[in-house]
Amino acid sequence: xxxxxxxxxxxxxxxxxxxxxxxxxxxxxxxxxxxxxxxxxxxxxxxxxxxxxxxxxxxxxxxxxxxxxxxxxxxxxxxxxxxxxxxxxxxxxxxxxxxxxxxxxxxxxxxxxxxxxxxxxxxxxxxxxxxxxxxxxxxxxxxxxxxxxxxxxxxxxxxxxxxxxxxxxxxxxxxxxxxxxxxxxxxxxxxxxxxxxxxxxxxxxxxxxxxxxxxxxxxxxxxxxxxxxxxxxxxxxxxxxxxxxxxxxxxxxxxxxxxxxxxxxxxxxxxxxxxxxxxxxxxxxxxxxxxxxxxxxxxxxxxxxxxxxxxxxxxxxxxxxxxxxxxxxxxxxxxxxxxxxxxxxxxxxxxxxxxxxxxxxxxxxxxxxxxxxxxxxxxxxxxxxxxxxxxxxxxxxxxxxxxxxxxxxxxxxxxxxxxxxxxxxxxxxxxxxxxxxxxxxxxxxxxxxxxxxxxxxxxxxxxxxxxxxxxxxxxxxxxxxxxxxxxxxxxxxxxxxxxxxxxxxxxxxxxxxxxxxxxxxxxxxxxxxxx
Numbered sequence: 001x002x003x004x005x006x007x008x009x010x011x012x013x014x015x016x017x018x019x020x021x022x023x024x025x026x027x028x029x030x031x032x033x034x035x036x037x038x039x040x041x042x043x044x045x046x047x048x049x050x051x052x053x054x055x056x057x058x059x060x061x062x063x064x065x066x067x068x069x070x071x072x073x074x075x076x077x078x079x080x081x082x083x084x085x086x087x088x089x090x091x092x093x094x095x096x097x098x099x100x101x102x103x104x105x106x107x108x109x110x111x112x113x114x115x116x117x118x119x120x121x122x123x124x125x126x127x128x129x130x131x132x133x134x135x136x137x138x139x140x141x142x143x144x145x146x147x148x149x150x151x152x153x154x155x156x157x158x159x160x161x162x163x164x165x166x167x168x169x170x171x172x173x174x175x176x177x178x179x180x181x182x183x184x185x186x187x188x189x190x191x192x193x194x195x196x197x198x199x200x201x202x203x204x205x206x207x208x209x210x211x212x213x214x215x216x217x218x219x220x221x222x223x224x225x226x227x228x229x230x231x232x233x234x235x236x237x238x239x240x241x242x243x244x245x246x247x248x249x250x251x252x253x254x255x256x257x258x259x260x261x262x263x264x265x266x267x268x269x270x271x272x273x274x275x276x277x278x279x280x281x282x283x284x285x286x287x288x289x290x291x292x293x294x295x296x297x298x299x300x301x302x303x304x305x306x307x308x309x310x311x312x313x314x315x316x317x318x319x320x321x322x323x324x325x326x327x328x329x330x331x332x333x334x335x336x337x338x339x340x341x342x343x344x345x346x347x348x349x350x351x352x353x354x355x356x357x358x359x360x361x362x363x364x365x366x367x368x369x370x371x372x373x374x375x376x377x378x379x380x381x382x383x384x385x386x387x388x389x390x391x392x393x394x395x396x397x398x399x400x401x402x403x404x405x406x407x408x409x410x411x412x413x414x415x416x417x418x419x420x421x422x423x424x425x426x427x428x429x430x431x432x433x434x435x436x437x438x439x440x441x442x443x444x445x446x447x448x449x450x451x452x453x454x455x456x457x458x459x460x461x462x463x464x465x466x467x468x469x470x471x472x473x474x475x476x477x478x479x480x481x482x483x484x485x486x487x488x489x490x491x492x493x494x495x496x497x498x499x500x501x502x503x504x505x506x507x508x509x510x511x512x513x514x515x516x517x518x519x520x521x522x523x524x525x526x527x528x529x530x531x
Contacts, residue, residue, distance in 0.1 A: 113214030216245035221515030238268025274320035326355035452501035
């Protein structure tokens with residue numbers, strides 16, 4: 001058996017001259033020479049593609065030289081190829097199609113409504129120079145007095161009547177056409193409910209055009225309402241800084257039918273026309289004022305006033321003189337407009353942090369639905385106490401704050417709630433002391449900081465249907481049945497490209513409006529409406 005050493009000896013290569021050691025070829029490479037070395041010898045190199053191309057062209061030019069001013073064979077072949085390419089492109093009609101595409105390009109949206117204010121010219125100040133470099137001693141300033149009073153960022157309007165002077169008009173006088181429309185009697189209410197098939201057909205007949213989009217206020221819309229007259233379409237909207245805008249689709253006054261007023265100094269939280277007297281438009285604001293727009297007198301009258309924080313209101317009597325007003329700090333005030341002054345008849349503190357919405361039963365006016373935090377309580381106004389009032393019934397099932405809660409407009413047998421837990425709920429309130437949950441509809445409510453909160457509202461003509469804005473990428477407004485069935489989606493790629501946070505339906509006509517965060521109203525109307 002061979003040993004380990006003998007194996008190594010067997011494996012060891014033979015280094016005799018007959019079997020030399022194999023060496024790497026990399027060591028035999030020719031050393032690189034400098035570009036300007038005198039000993040550089042030209043070596044044949046591979047022809048480049050460009051050199052070959054130039055050589056071939058030169059060959060062609062040499063072989064096909066023009067004789068007696070004629071074109072060479074190469075140039076004739078080139079012209080023939082160009083002619084064939086042009087014939088092929090003309091057969092495809094590319095030039096005609098490109099012209100049609102340029103002509104059918106999407107036009108820019110027209111700026112209808114309020115016009116942009118001219119840019120403010122900034123004052124040019126002299127350059128600042130260091131006093132230290134100029135050897136100037138510093139001046140000691142007096143220390144400001146520290147107070148505990150809150151600094152108001154906006155100036156509250158003075159109490160009492162305010163003149164209705166349109167901000168966007170040079171003449172302060174209101175148009176006569178507005179007075180005629182404003183004082184027109186609203187049609188009498190009747191049983192206008194139709195079957196779902198006809199109702200859906202009426203919704204599909206409503207369209208939007210570039211002329212039915214206008215900038216009505218300057219900032220984000222917080223509230224909007226329809227004037228109840230039926231001869232035309234007149235709308236009101238309130239924005240973030242207390243402005244109220246009126247817009248008529250067929251109006252010829254102001255900026256394309258838009259008039260702008262400034263009755264408040266902070267967001268207009270709620271607006272509504274009185275059903276008994278359509279000439280009364282009431283609005284509340286976070287600045288603590290509630291005002292009544294009187295077009296006949298051309299003033300904004302005082303109705304109710306507190307320090308700040310008015311959030312919502314509703315009419316507590318059939319004649320529209322009694323009101324229930326909710327504040328941001330959890331109070332509910334009963335106001336009688338016939339009483340002189342701008343104070344309440346009674347004030348009731350509820351066991352909550354804030355009141356986000358109040359709604360009065362359309363038939364039994366003593367019942368009030370109040371959205372408090374994560375629960376909706378139904379109270380009897382005849383038994384409200386100064387504090388810790390007992391509700392008649394409670395609507396539970398919400399896991400986050402409630403943005404709105406409304407009785408159905410005709411019978412009050414349903415309550416529609418919108419909640420930040422991304423759900424819309426319908427409750428059966430036919431038995432006032434026992435409310436049952438009928439349907440829960442999932443709907444995205446996460447509007448964020450820069451959009452107004454979404455709220456589902458009933459259709460005043462069809463009390464089993466409601467409308468709500470949508471946050472989907474394809475901007476639209478959706479109409480639902482109380483069973484949860486989606487009846488229709490209002491959308492338009494050219495004229496509707498923003499979220500419609502505030503929505504409303506006309507009380508007597510097939511017209512819908514939506515307000516966005518830039519102060520524009522978008523109107524979907526039936527074809528019979530003259531836009």
